[in-house]
Amino acid sequence: MSANNEWLQRYSDSLLGVFGTPSLVIERGDGCYVWDVDGNRYLDLVGGIAVNALGHGHPAVVSAISKQAAEAVHISNFFTSRAQVQLAERLLGVAGAPAGSKVFFGNSGAEAIEAAIKLSRRTGRTGIVAAEGAFHGRTTGALALTHKAAYREPFEPLLPGVVHVPYDDVDALRAAVADDVAAVILEPLQGEAGVLSPAPDFLRAAREITTAAGALLIIDEIQTGIGRTGAWFGFQHAGIQPDAITVAKGLGGGVPIGALVTFGEEVSGLLTAGQHGSTFGGNPLASAAGLAMLDTIEERGLLEHAESTGRHLEQAVAAAGIPHVTGVRGQGLLRAITLDRPVSAAVAAAAREGGFIVNPVAPEALRLAPPLIVSADELDSFVQALPTFVEGALTS
Template structure:
């Protein structure tokens, strides 16, 4: 991308453990929905730190909150508490619609939140866990037992026992897997890392019904789908159910590391007692202040509705291109995937980067978009306008994807259901 970029990546290879491979860019700074690399090239950030930068980059509300709290106190340990920590827990319970007696455990990441959820489930006296094929719940060893991808799991086996993976969205398979030995069913309302796959609200309602029948917990992983990403505070709210617990992270801190476990109801909230779990940094004043600023800004700027409107606008606009390489757009709100007729997602992401857009090739034939919730319709349109040429540039020779063949779809054309 540039001389400075290449120089820094050489230093990266010599000093940073290579668990992420070699990144393509060294980013220098961001503003709003744009980021700049060290050579001065600007990009429209349509990944948002993988659904983390809910307010984009440098949002005044977040900058002010973090700056103020940093001056007053960043860390106090959990030997004590702070007013801002208490306020964040109360706010999370409020937006989750949690009943009286519910409680929050604050930590530092999504994987930590999942680890806390696993320990919560063990306090039922049962050990069986049911998760979904395609699931991604983190890479720490407990969370990894729930994550499905063999390439992630196999180098570290044996993992914790008693985990059953069932086909995602298959209600019959879920019913068959849950027994009196099941401590919890752990599901993502939408599988982000699997390619933004949704099982539908009926599946989540079935999960709630089955777990209640067998006395198991229903734990929903809202790490990627929560904090307004899908157009409501949490995706489970679109199914009209109340889970036993949810995990949160990513967008909650707007870029400041924070995670949490929200346990619904008095019984679930008290399964873990004093000394049975903990964290040094969890709920620290800086992360709590950042999270409160994010939540307050999402509400004051109407970003829940904007996520719904902008996400539908994006899906409709991409579908209207009628490009032969695009087979559909799936997801909800501003968590979307553009599905492709051929396995060219990595090439498309590279072409997009060269044109000034950051997207994520989440699967060989799918591009994930999770832009900041503050992204404008005009910014999304700039990507859609550039998309046909980008698709043409990476299309297999066998596909007739000449740009001149594109014809806009009628305004009332429904989204491709594939």
């Protein structure tokens, strides 16, 4: 028995099966590559699902968390730390938030969504409008906003008052935002639905509709934020100012952290002392990691790099003319390679055998969310191998 299979057997004997059976047991990573316990190397084009924005073992992150771990890993929120304050200030800066904006730190994207739900309740209204195809998390409040029936139905009844409307449908959104709606919660690009982008004016229309109705516009940047789309946040491409955003994934580079960012004094005043909290939220270790991530992304010009390498991937796939590959969609380095038949799982399995990690996010789409440091040559190595993987999936 291989070391990989032995550890997977121990996994199945000891962990709840909520993730199914993992395909690999990863031993270590370096840059854009990971190695399994059998010593096989893979180009990681998923990046922990848009988490490892600086890849694996980046010296800036390693240095920051090592230094902080030697000083203080955790303090209670009876106190604060310089790292926590500095990270909040940096987040507000890269978000372009106006005076009076604030940050709440949690440990995950789902926690950030839960904070956003409580923020919306403080308006005095209870209705929430989300989108079909949306994924906002698996805690019970976040699950009410998530659209996929298979995720929701085993745990119903969930939070009442949530309505889902077709994504990128301005008329449906306008019709749904009634006087009882506290908030509209949207992703600027739907990652879990298959990397779907709305029309350029969709978020602008959502801003106009919510403003007119007196409802909050909350943008879920958990997967799209921290440079993933070629801007710090996906909403910035639309030139709007939301009332709040949720952030996680790439913010800590793998150290658990999430955040709710509220825009402006009025919205920031909705949650007051004692109305929300988190034991580990924004602790010194996570905050130090977040600071290292933001500083390094800025210093290395990785927003521009994400935009240019994402465009390079799109052009390379088009130029390759691969049978049964219909194109590339998405933005920056959150992309889906689309297929003309539902064989993505088989293609992803063939790619893994060939040394590449991609995600079959939908039956006819492969999601790529590689580290923002990925090179054009590394992406080209996958594109060059892709015809073999597709052919293998079709003949298996």
